[in-house]
Amino acid sequence: SQTIHQWPATLVQPVGSPLSLECTVEGTSNPNLYWYRQAAGRGLQLLFYSVGIGQISSEVPQNLSASRPQDRQFILSSKKLLLSDSGFYLCAWSYGPNQPQHFGDGTRLSIL
Amino acid sequence: EDQVTQSPEALRLQEGESSSLNCSYTVSGLRGLFWYRQDPGKGPEFLFTLYSAGEEKEKERLKATLTKKESFLHITAPKPEDSATYLCAVPAGDNYGQNFVFGPGTRLSVLP
Numbered sequence: 756s757q758t759i760h761q762w763p764a765t766l767v768q769p770v771g772s773p774l775s776l777e778c779t780v781e782g783t784s785n786p787n788l789y790w791y792r793q794a795a796g797r798g799l800q801l802l803f804y805s806v807g808i809g810q811i812s813s814e815v816p817q818n819l820s821a822s823r824p825q826d827r828q829f830i831l832s833s834k835k836l837l838l839s840d841s842g843f844y845l846c847a848w849s850y851g852p853n854q855p856q857h858f859g860d861g862t863r864l865s866i867l
Numbered sequence: 868e869d870q871v872t873q874s875p876e877a878l879r880l881q882e883g884e885s886s887s888l889n890c891s892y893t894v895s896g897l898r899g900l901f902w903y904r905q906d907p908g909k910g911p912e913f914l915f916t917l918y919s920a921g922e923e924k925e926k927e928r929l930k931a932t933l934t935k936k937e938s939f940l941h942i943t944a945p946k947p948e949d950s951a952t953y954l955c956a957v958p959a960g961d962n963y964g965q966n967f968v969f970g971p972g973t974r975l976s977v978l979p
Contacts (some may be wrong), residue, residue, distance in 0.1 A: 761910075787965065789965075796971070797870075797971060798954075798968075798969040798970060798971045798972070799954075799956075799967075799969040801965075801967065804965045804966070806965075812965070814966060826947075845910050845911075846868050847910070851898050852958065852965050853898040853958050855901055855916055855939075856901075856913070856967060857912045857913055858903075858910030858911045858912070858913075859910050860909050860910050861908075861909065861910050863908070
């Protein structure tokens with residue numbers, strides 16, 4: 756069966772510091788991968804998605820970036836965090852477009 | 868613009884008291900409607916996909932139905948463990964089904 760792992764579960768970072776969140780998927784090959792942010796009381800917002808190694812599509816212009824160095828690895832990064840980057844970050848995978856997306860347990864990011 | 872709304876925002880039920888949650892959507896060319904359950908501090912867990920009006924799916928005490936403009940999640944004789952936030956989502960009109968538009972969710976509390 757397929758599993759998705761995200762880490763860390765929680766993170767507290769100062770403003771202006773860098774960020775690296777990692778997500779890996781097991782049990783499937785060439786998945787579509789996604790990064791979402793969920794702000795308190797709001798719906799999920801798609802940040803990035805990838806249909807293959809090295810292929811990244813950005814949905815929201817911001818100071819975040821994503822990379823996919825391996826087939827089942829997806830990384831969310833920032834060079835300098837802003838207060839507005841606080842939130843709950845979720846990674847997901849799917850077999851393709853219009854297919855169910857399956858989520859990891861998220862990273863709670865707090866910026867001080 | 869593709870939109871998904873959900874009602875009610877919050878719902879409190881007594882154990883055994885059946886009810887329904889609503890998900891209304893506006894999207895050009897529906898390519899599926901997805902229901903998720905999200906527990907506090909966790910990622911959404913996939914429940915159902917519905918692809919065409921009239922379709923129904925069931926899982927334990929949950930039944931999802933779909934019309935041309937909305938979907939309902941019926942909860943029959945709920946138990947306290949059904950307490951969670953229920954989200955619905957549709958693939959957006961652009962990006963070939965990669966971008967899911969999520970509703971804000973219905974927060975369900977089932978009291979013993």
